[in-house]
Amino acid sequence: MPDTFVTMHDAPRLSPYATGLVTLPVRYAAVCRSERVRAPAPMLSFWLQVRGTAQVNAAEGAFTLRPGEWIALERGSMPEVQADEHGLTLGVMLTADVMHGALDPTDRGLLVGRGCVSPHDRRIALRLWRQGASVPQDAGAGATMRALKPLLKHWQxxxxxxxxxxxRCPGRSFHRKTRIFSRVQKARLCLEGNPQRMLRIEDLMELTRFSSWWLSKTFHAVYQETLQKASMRLRMQRARQLLQDSQLSITELAEACGFHDPCSFARQFKAWHGETASSWRARHQPGAMATESGDSGPMSAAR
Known part of the structure; x- marks a missing residue:
């Protein structure tokens, strides 16, 4: 299926089909009915899930958006967003120059990350998105920027x-702190988008262009937890989801969470939850079998 863009002219119909590109580097997208869209490399993007769910595959990893959840990604991420058959995802893709040009000089701009808004704020975002996307293509840059500003302020x-x-970031100026925060956020998104594997510190160093010491120190200062703890917390979160929603054996589940040694997974799960993975599944998955098919020997410790 080809990539899909919604231009400002198309927006009132919330159609996933494009009729052309605007001259100003701003694109509004409405992704629905199992359609998908990919953001161009030079553009940063902001996506809000209005209804249903959507899958976002970006350079930082894979994410699921549920109603009210949003994700903001830097240029170069090139996210591909695909809504389910009942989903509606709103997006805006723009360059950093356009973003800062639409906002006041004192505004911080949009930040990289994920979050959630209330149903009320979701309705406001939908209204503002429609207003911005309905500006005619030939209205000029001034009209486009004026229509874009309220939406950006709302998302801010x-x-x-x-x-x-x-x-909490190091730096003397707010601008410097914001730049550092943006790079640390990319590391956090990478952890959140790849809970199925244990990332090496070298991978995150390459992503953020920080040294191992600087990255570890700054990450802990910003999020009040170490990189190692954050990684394990996210992998344990994935383990709980798989225990509750799948029929994977404990051995298969351990591999799906980035553990090559099932016994290591068993020890970590019990240390985090105070009970074995099998007993946790028995409490949260009605009708779960007491034993997992395909497990034997050392994995008795997981029970």
Missing amino acids: AAQDSLAEMIE
Whole structure:
């Protein structure tokens, strides 16, 4: 299926089909009915799930958006967003110059990350998105920027919890702190988008262009937990989801969470939850069998 873009002219119909590109580097997208869209490499993007679910596959990893959830990604991420058959995902793709040009000089701009908004804020975002996307293509840059500003300001407010973390970043100026925060956020998104494997510190160093020491220190200062703990927490979260929603054996589940040694997974799960993976499944998955097919020998420790 080809990539799909919605231009400002198309927006009132919330159609996934394009009729051309606008001259100003701003694109509005409405992804629905199992359609998909890919953001161009030079553009940063912001996506909000209105209804249903959507899968987002980006350079940082794979994410699922549920109603009210949003994700903001930097240029180069090139996310591909695909809604389910009942889903509706709203997006705006733009360059950094356009974003800062539409906002006031004192505004911080949109931050990289994920979050969730209330149903009320979701309705406001939908209304503002429609207003911005309905501006005619020949209306000029001024009209386009004026229509874009309220939506960006609304999404900025949705990121207030992230903005509070910026002050924990090293740096003398707010601009410097914001740049560092953006790079650390990419590492966090990479962890969140790849809970099925244990990322090496070298991978995150390459992504953020920080040294191992600087990355570890800054990550801990911003999020109040170490990289190692954050990685394990996310993998344990994935383990709980798989235990509850799948019929994978404990050995298969361990591999799906990035553990090559099932016994190591068993020890970690019990240390985090105070009970074995099998007993956790028995409590949260009605009718779960007491034993897992395909497990034997050392995995008795997982029970």
